[in-house]
Structure formats: C-alpha cells, structure tokens
Amino acid sequence: MESSIGVESETEFAFAGLHQLCAPLLDRLDALPDPQQTALGVAFGRQGGAAPDRFLVGLATLNLLAEVAEEGPLLCLVDDAHWLDQASAQVLAFVARRVGAERLALVFAVRDSSESDAHSFVGLPEMRLDGLGETDARALLTTAVRTPLDDDVRDRIVAEARGNPLALLELSLSVRPAQLAGGFELPDVPDVPRRVEDSFQRRSGTLPDETQLLLLVAAAEPTGDVALLWRAAAELGITREAAAPAETAGLLEIDTRVRFRHPLARSAVYQAAAPPNRRRAHGALAAGTDPQIDPDRRAWHRARAVLGTDEEAAAELERSAARARARGGFAASAAFLQQAAELTPDPVPRARRALEAAHAKHEAGASEAARELLTVAEAGPLDALQRARPQLLRAQIAFHLTRGSEVPGMLLDAAKTLAPLDAALSRETYLHALDAAIILGGLGHGRGVLEVAEAAQAAPAPAGWPGPADLLLDGLVTTFTHGYEAGVPGLRRALEAFRGRGPHAEAVDSSDSRRWLWLASRTAVALFDDELVYVLASRNVRLAREAGALATLPAALILLSATLVFTGELAHATELAAEETAITRATGAVPLRHARLILAAWRGRRAETTELYTASVQEASARGAGTEASLAQYALAVLHNGLGNYPAAQDAAARACDSDELPHSNLALPELIEAASRAGQPDRAAAALELLSSRARASGTQWALGLAARSRALTSTGPATEDHYREAIERLRECRMVSHLARTHLVYGEWLRREGRRQAAREQLRTAHELLSDMGAEAFAARGERELRATGEHPRKRTAQPADALTAHELHIARLVATGATSREVGAQLFLSPRTIEAHLRNIFRKLGITSRRQLKELNLP
Structure with a gap:
C-alpha cells in the first residue's frame, strides 16, 4: 500500500502530495516511455525541461502505479485529499478516472463538500461515511473512559460528538475525572471539528512553554522531517527532552517521522500560537532548511517569519x-x-x-x-507596457468567464494600446479579438466581425519576417473587409506556412503554430481545401498527443473527427469522438458535443441528433458562443436532408449560412441549395448558388468546384443538368471528400430516375447506396435504397463485418494494434495504461473470434 496525506500548509507546493505518494516508487521510472519519465522528473524537480502538461504527468503517474501493481494489487490511500495542492489533486483525480484493468485502487478521504474544497474529485464513485450509531458510540465511550461516567454526562457527550469517533474520545479526555461522575455540562456547539480542535488546544496549553514552542515548530513544518525539527529546535535553544510531555499527552509521536495524532491537533497547536511565536518557529525552520536542497520550502518559512x-x-x-x-x-x-x-x-x-x-x-x-x-x-506605478497588460488580462478573463459581447471590444482596446509597445503581442491580441468575434457570432450585441476586422487593419506591422500567425491575421482581415475572393490568396499562404511550407513556414511544433493551429485548421475548411484540412487537423491532434496536452486535445479530436466524416470514414470518426468524450470526462472539462452531433446527423439518427442539437444550442446561448449554434444548425440541416424533410433542412441551413464562421457557412451552402431546390424555393437556391459559385471559383479546389457543379445541377433544367452532375462527380473523385461524392451519385441517380432513365439511374444509385451504406450514412443510404426499389432493383444488404461487434473505443484500439503498435505505445497515445490496453485486446479477440495480433492485422479493419 502507498499513502499520501494532504496537509493544509502544503497547498502552495506544486506536486507535493503526488511526490509523497510516488517517492517510494521512483526507482521504477525507467519502465516508462521517455516523455513520461521527463514529465515526472520535471514535475518533481529532479531535472530541468519545459513545464509538462499536468495530464501527461497524470499518464506517467498512472503507468508508474500500474507498473508496481503488476507485482501485486496496489492500494493508494490519500487522506485529507481536500488539502492536496491543486496540481496533485488534478493529476490524482485524472488517474482515478483512468484506472481500468489495473490491480490498482485509489481511495481519497475528503471532508464533506460544505467543509472543504475537493472539486477535483467530483464525479468519482463515492461512499459517504455516517457517524456511529448511538449504541456503538456508547460502547466506544465506555472503552475509552475507565472512570465511572454519569448517565447525563454520557448522553451529552454522545449528542455533542454526533457520531464522530475522534470527537467521542477527545471530548471525554478534555474534562476532569471529577466532572465525568456528574454535574458536567458541555456547551451546545454544533461544529464538531471545532470542538475537537478546542480539546487539542486545551491539552497542549497545559504543557511546559518549551514543549509548546517545540510543538509549534513541528506544526509549522508539515513534511515530518525529524532532522529538520531538531535543527530548528537547536536554533531556538530547545532540547530534545522537551518533546516528552507532548508525546505523553498523546499529541504527537517522533520516530522516523514527526506525526501528530490528527491533522486537527496540528492546526490546533498552530492556530493557538501567538503571532510572534509563529514567526519565531518559521524563522528557525528557515534557518534549518538547506537553501540548496530545498530552496522553496526555505523561502516559504522565511516569508512567514x-x-x-x-x-x-x-x-x-x-x-x-x-x-x-x-x-x-x-x-x-x-x-x-x-x-x-x-x-x-x-x-x-x-x-x-x-x-x-x-x-x-x-x-x-x-x-x-x-x-x-x-x-x-x-494601484502601483507601472510603465506603459505594464499598464497595457492588465487591460489585456481583464479582456482574457472576461472571455474565459463570460464570453460576453463586450469581449472583442476589450481585446481591441488592449491591442491598440499595445501597438506602439509590443508589436508581436498587439498582433496576437488583434487575432484573438477577431477569433472571439467569430466565436460569439450572432449571439452578442458588441463589436461584430466586420467591425473588429476593420479595426485590426490598424495592427502594427510584424517586427520581423511575418510568421504563420501574422499571415493568418492579415488573411482574415482581408477576407472580412474586402471579401472572400480577395482574402483567399493570403489565407492560403498562411495555411501553407502552418503546414510547414513556403518562405514563412515555422517549425511545425513551434509554440506559435500550436497556439493557432486550431483556427488554421478551421480556416482550411473556409477555403474548401480538403488536403490542408486533413493535414492540419491531423497535425493538431498529433502535436497535442505528443505534448500530453489533454486540455486542447478534445477540440483537436473534434475537428479531425468532423473531417473524417467528410472523407467518408465515419467509423474512424466515431472512434475519435469516443476518445474525445472519454478524455473530457477524465479531465473534468466541459462536455463538448460537436463531434457526436455531426456524426449523428450524417448517420441520420433523428432522436440522437435532436437531443444533441437541443443541448448544444442551449449551452451555446448560455456561453455566448454563436459559432457553436451555427454548427448545430448545419448538423440539423444534414439530418433533415438525409431524411428528405427539405423545408426543415432549408430553415436550419439558412440559419447556419448566416454565421460569421466561414467554415460553417461554406458547409451549409450546399445543404441550403439541395433543400431549397427540393422544397420548391428556386429563388433561395439560386441566391445561395451564386455565393457558393463565387467562393468555389476563388478557392479553385476540386472540393469547392465539385460542390458548386452539383449545386448547379440541382437548380438546373434541360441537357446541361447532366453535364453539371458529371462534372461534379469527376471533380469530387479527385479530392478526399468521399461523403460528398456519394451524395452526388445519389442526387444524380434521383434526377435520372425522374427523367425516366431507369438503367442509368440504377448505376448511380447502386454506387451511392454502396458507398453510403459502407460508411454508415444510414439516412442517405435509405434514400438511395428507396430510389433503387423504385427502379425495380432490390439493393444488396450491407454484409456484416467482424468489426461491427466492437465498440468505437475497441475499434480504435484494434486499428492501432493492427498497425503493429505495442500495448505501451497504444496506451501512450490514448492516455491509458498498457494493462488496460491488454484487457481491451482480450475483449476484442473474444468478439472477433481470434487469438493473436497477427490475425487482427489480417482482418483489414475499416
């Protein structure tokens, strides 16, 4: 068993509680992958390096504990966990949420939430301990008090203790034997911990002055270091014999460590001491602490002196x-x-x-x-740059806390103030203001995207050679102020730089690239550039994984999951969505529904999509995130187009097209055109087609031009219609976006059938049905099936695949293992222990009816 105890005065020492738990196990560090060894080494101050993501520290801790548990079941007990330092609490809560098949258990003892701050552990399985019943309380009291006990006194002690065993013992010890026999009354104080603490204070207050000062030194030094205690005592001229009365009183014991009988005894001694004595104790501890070995604790004690x-x-x-x-x-x-x-x-x-x-x-x-x-x-004297920084930080705090409509304006004001002082920070702040305005969308009443973009034209020129973020700012400003067509060349230069190409490229893992890679990936959708979308979204996920950045990985997984939906890889997209959900749950972050919503819509699952849509719109409104609402509208449009409910699809797509978020608007335009043309609204379809065609010409990608050709076909009549369909299919075959290609075969086949060309229609519908069925776009596949039946053909049923029996999470693991990755490598990627991966593999093998990794590879999983 390994144990750790949270100490109230230790909350300012990062990873102190975690180090206390893991210190006896650090000889096993070599068993961990290098990034995890480094993360723990840096966190514990054993080596230098970049500050590790706390969740990478969590994965390293999980694997370290799992490594030890291989030798036998391991119990980790963390007492007084509400007093853990924040870093340790977050890491250990993460580990607790990732414990799977390991022979490992973590138990946290925390006070009731009304008495403590233990938010990190919310959501973990819990067992609340009630107080002792009256019969048991009386029995414990009888064994603790050897002298005769008056019935009224017994009843009052039992009532005051409220079933708290420590209180029963301490309250009985705090009175004189004569009082126990009768005539004794306790004040009616409801705060049991306070009563117990008062009891400890009274007991310690009767000790010799030298002993009380030694107790105070011990209470002020939470590590329990005996050598340090005696060094500090020597500084104060206290002999070791002074400890005896405190030990006899049962307040503490000194052997290899200094241990108080209870944390309340420690706090009672410390709180009862006069401020000058506290300063003397901390001063002695500072003098006794080696500044080379433990400079932080020395600084902490010196400050309190x-x-x-x-x-x-x-x-x-x-x-x-x-x-x-x-x-x-x-x-x-x-x-x-x-x-x-x-x-x-x-x-x-x-x-x-x-x-x-x-x-x-x-x-x-x-x-x-x-x-x-x-x-x-x-309130103090600040120079010009220092005065600007609070302005910027207030805007960042407002964005974090409220997402209020005033935030873009606050960021703009800060960027303007920073312009003559720090050009790079000013430009970054302008980019943040523009991104904030896009995210707020139509939900706020402050400065909109156009106003922010116009203001951002005043951004100072880059101090040196412009980097990817500089190009992205300039490209977005041009796009919103001069139009899509004018902005495309600049945006493409920016995205190529993020990709690592061109004269403005930076290292793909530079901090600048990582910080804005999510915005760059979204912008690639605005350009209809399928290759850049896939490359940047994949890189965003890879860099987040390598850095162990679980705070940013969920958003990266969502974008890559959506990209895979468009490429027709819905099964793989589902795996990433499941991983995102698991990580969000493990880290305690705000749930994100985007990936699951898009998947449900493309699969045509009405109830699931509706539920996710409703929750997304409500939360977007509450958080002031208009871009999230527009994404939800796009998903609803896809759902209704798949189900053939075109009026509803038209309404949802129209709302999505109003978004300032160009990716959502671009994705929604083809949905609006299809819905409007089928709902008998040719004017609305024509207006949307004009905008889509303009953007497609500016983009010039096969994805954009293919969607525009399909949309022209949907709004056309006569012989030219077929030419447009054929152009759309040829162009979409040349890009990654297989889902859009499949839907183009579908609408082309539907048109051919209505033209009476049943044989030609069957060919297109058969292709559409096979593609859509295999990828799992169920509603669109059902449309193709109905059309095929109308031509007199019975479509083939999708052949059941072995992988159908696997959950999305299991399929993800199976796919990774099939590439030849070891359990340790897969665990590192998915933030799980190797033993958990092995447990999943056993389930996977059982479901698939195989017994080896080689057989798994031979299955050619989708």
Whole structure:
C-alpha cells in the first residue's frame, strides 16, 4: 500500500502530495516511455525541461502505479485529499478516472463538500461515511473512559460528538475525572471539528512553554522531517527532552517521522500560537532548511517569519514561483507571487509582482482572484507596457468567464494600446479579438466581425519576417473587409506556412503554430481545401498527443473527427469522438458535443441528433458562443436532408449560412441549395448558388468546384443538368471528400430516375447506396435504397463485418494494434495504461473470434 496525506500548509507546493505518494516508487521510472519519465522528473524537480502538461504527468503517474501493481494489487490511500495542492489533486483525480484493468485502487478521504474544497474529485464513485450509531458510540465511550461516567454526562457527550469517533474520545479526555461522575455540562456547539480542535488546544496549553514552542515548530513544518525539527529546535535553544510531555499527552509521536495524532491537533497547536511565536518557529525552520536542497520550502518559512515587509524574502519567493512554474505548478507559482507582492516594500516591484501573480492566477484557473490582484497592480506605478497588460488580462478573463459581447471590444482596446509597445503581442491580441468575434457570432450585441476586422487593419506591422500567425491575421482581415475572393490568396499562404511550407513556414511544433493551429485548421475548411484540412487537423491532434496536452486535445479530436466524416470514414470518426468524450470526462472539462452531433446527423439518427442539437444550442446561448449554434444548425440541416424533410433542412441551413464562421457557412451552402431546390424555393437556391459559385471559383479546389457543379445541377433544367452532375462527380473523385461524392451519385441517380432513365439511374444509385451504406450514412443510404426499389432493383444488404461487434473505443484500439503498435505505445497515445490496453485486446479477440495480433492485422479493419 502507498499513502499520501494532504496537509493544509502544503497547498502552495506544486506536486507535493503526488511526490509523497510516488517517492517510494521512483526507482521504477525507467519502465516508462521517455516523455513520461521527463514529465515526472520535471514535475518533481529532479531535472530541468519545459513545464509538462499536468495530464501527461497524470499518464506517467498512472503507468508508474500500474507498473508496481503488476507485482501485486496496489492500494493508494490519500487522506485529507481536500488539502492536496491543486496540481496533485488534478493529476490524482485524472488517474482515478483512468484506472481500468489495473490491480490498482485509489481511495481519497475528503471532508464533506460544505467543509472543504475537493472539486477535483467530483464525479468519482463515492461512499459517504455516517457517524456511529448511538449504541456503538456508547460502547466506544465506555472503552475509552475507565472512570465511572454519569448517565447525563454520557448522553451529552454522545449528542455533542454526533457520531464522530475522534470527537467521542477527545471530548471525554478534555474534562476532569471529577466532572465525568456528574454535574458536567458541555456547551451546545454544533461544529464538531471545532470542538475537537478546542480539546487539542486545551491539552497542549497545559504543557511546559518549551514543549509548546517545540510543538509549534513541528506544526509549522508539515513534511515530518525529524532532522529538520531538531535543527530548528537547536536554533531556538530547545532540547530534545522537551518533546516528552507532548508525546505523553498523546499529541504527537517522533520516530522516523514527526506525526501528530490528527491533522486537527496540528492546526490546533498552530492556530493557538501567538503571532510572534509563529514567526519565531518559521524563522528557525528557515534557518534549518538547506537553501540548496530545498530552496522553496526555505523561502516559504522565511516569508512567514517576516513582520511587515522584506525585499529579500520577497525575491526568494519570486524565484520559487519561477521554479514552480517550470514544473507546471501554476497554482503554486501564483501563490508564491501573491505572497511576494505582499512582502515587497517598494511599490514598483510590488506592482510588477502583483501583475505577474494575476497572470499566474488566471493560468491556474482562479480568474476571480486574478482580478483582485490586478486591482493591486494597477494601484502601483507601472510603465506603459505594464499598464497595457492588465487591460489585456481583464479582456482574457472576461472571455474565459463570460464570453460576453463586450469581449472583442476589450481585446481591441488592449491591442491598440499595445501597438506602439509590443508589436508581436498587439498582433496576437488583434487575432484573438477577431477569433472571439467569430466565436460569439450572432449571439452578442458588441463589436461584430466586420467591425473588429476593420479595426485590426490598424495592427502594427510584424517586427520581423511575418510568421504563420501574422499571415493568418492579415488573411482574415482581408477576407472580412474586402471579401472572400480577395482574402483567399493570403489565407492560403498562411495555411501553407502552418503546414510547414513556403518562405514563412515555422517549425511545425513551434509554440506559435500550436497556439493557432486550431483556427488554421478551421480556416482550411473556409477555403474548401480538403488536403490542408486533413493535414492540419491531423497535425493538431498529433502535436497535442505528443505534448500530453489533454486540455486542447478534445477540440483537436473534434475537428479531425468532423473531417473524417467528410472523407467518408465515419467509423474512424466515431472512434475519435469516443476518445474525445472519454478524455473530457477524465479531465473534468466541459462536455463538448460537436463531434457526436455531426456524426449523428450524417448517420441520420433523428432522436440522437435532436437531443444533441437541443443541448448544444442551449449551452451555446448560455456561453455566448454563436459559432457553436451555427454548427448545430448545419448538423440539423444534414439530418433533415438525409431524411428528405427539405423545408426543415432549408430553415436550419439558412440559419447556419448566416454565421460569421466561414467554415460553417461554406458547409451549409450546399445543404441550403439541395433543400431549397427540393422544397420548391428556386429563388433561395439560386441566391445561395451564386455565393457558393463565387467562393468555389476563388478557392479553385476540386472540393469547392465539385460542390458548386452539383449545386448547379440541382437548380438546373434541360441537357446541361447532366453535364453539371458529371462534372461534379469527376471533380469530387479527385479530392478526399468521399461523403460528398456519394451524395452526388445519389442526387444524380434521383434526377435520372425522374427523367425516366431507369438503367442509368440504377448505376448511380447502386454506387451511392454502396458507398453510403459502407460508411454508415444510414439516412442517405435509405434514400438511395428507396430510389433503387423504385427502379425495380432490390439493393444488396450491407454484409456484416467482424468489426461491427466492437465498440468505437475497441475499434480504435484494434486499428492501432493492427498497425503493429505495442500495448505501451497504444496506451501512450490514448492516455491509458498498457494493462488496460491488454484487457481491451482480450475483449476484442473474444468478439472477433481470434487469438493473436497477427490475425487482427489480417482482418483489414475499416
């Protein structure tokens, strides 16, 4: 069994609780893949390197524990988990959600949510422990109290303790023997922990002064380091014999570690001490802590020994903050910086440190606390650039917390202020403002996309050779201010740079490319560039996986999943959607429905699509995300076109086409044209066709030109109609978008049948039905089946495939294993342990009726 105990005063030390749990196991690090070894090494301060994503640290922890569990079942007990540092709590909660087939269990003991902050563990299976029943409480009290006990006293102690075993023992110990026999009354205090803490305080208060000071030193040093305790005691002139009365009183024991009887005993001693004595204790601990071995703890103790301000102590805390940040402990870094600001005597560095603390608080997710620190920073003297940074951070916080319509304007104001001070940051802020305006879409009443794009024309020129993000900003600004046709060349240059081609290309894994790769991938859809969409979306997923960036991986998986729907790989898209859902659940992030919604719509599943659509629109409205609402409208249009409900499809597609998000508008235009032409609205179809044709000519891709040709065919009459259909098929054959090719065969076959050309119709409908059935586009396939039957042909039924028995998650694992990947490699990609992968493989083999990986490879999974 391995154990860890959360300590209230340890919450400022990043990964302290995790290190306490894993320290005895670190000799097994060599069994982990190199990126995971590095992640734990950096997190624990054993080596330098880039700050690891906390979920990569989580995967490394999971695999480390699973490696140990291979030798025998492993129980990890984390007591007082509500006092874990934030980084440790997040990692251990992630591990708990990913425990699968391992012989491994994690048990967290937390106080009731009303008494603690244990949000990281919400959603895990829980068992609430009730207090002892009255009979058991009386029995425990009888065994603990050896002297005669008056019935009224017993009843009152039992009532006051409320079934808390510790309270029963402590309340009985806190009174004199004479009182136990009768005439004793306890005040009616409902806070049992406070009563117990008071009992510990009374007991410690009767000890000799030297013993009380030694107890205070022990309470102020949560690591339980005996050697440090004696060094600090020596600083205070306290002998080791002073510990005896405290041990006799049952408050603590000292052997290989210093252990208090209960965390409440520790807090009782610390809280009861006078402030000067606390400062003396922390000063002695700082003096006894080696600055080379443990500089952060020394800085922490030294800071608490200060009365008033102290620049040297503040500077030490600032250095500790930098080390915490380098390990990925953003919350710890913020806490160190905040305290550093409070100890800084000079208003200039105090304002700077408060500003840095505000940024760190926001990065750690404590945006409200960041706002308070900004107020402190703005009260001090700041230079021009420092005055601009709070303005930018307030806008970023507002975007994170509210998604309000005022956010694009706030970002624009910040970008304008930054322009003469930091050209690169100004340009990035303009790009953020434009992206925010697109995301808000039509749900806000602030500055719209056009106004933001016009303002962004004032962005300063790049300081040097423009990078991919610079080109993306310029391309989007041109597109929204001068039209789609004018913007396409610039956007294509930007996307090629993100791809790693052209004179403006950066390393594909540069921070600039990673930060904006999601926007670049969406923009590729706006260009109808199927190759760039696939390459950039795939790269986004790959880079997020390699970095262990589970915070950004779900969005990357959604975009790649949608791309695979268009390429006709619905089974693979389903796997990625399932992975996205699993990661979102494991990390406790806000659920995202986009991938599942698009899949349900293309599969023609009315009930599922409707449910997901309703939830998506409601949440988009609540979060102020108009682009999410437009995507939901696009999905609804696909569903109704598949089902042949053209008036409903027309309404949904029209709403999606109104989006400022060009990808959604481009995807919705062909849906609107098909629906309007079938619903008897030729004027509406013609207007949409004119816009689509203009964009297709500007784009010049086979995908765009093929969709435009199909749409012209849907709105045409006479001999030219067939030419348009044939052009559409030829063009779409030359691109990746097989789903659109299949639907083109479908509408062409439907037209041929209505023209009375049954034989020609059968050929097109047969092709459409086979493609759509095989990819799983069930509603569109059903349309093809009905049309085929109308020509007198009975379509073949789709042959059941072995993989049909697998879940999406199992199919994903099977596909990866079939490529030759080991269980460890597959686990690293899917953030699971190798043992969990092996367990899934056993189920996969059983369902498929095979016994080896070689046979799996031979199945040629879809």
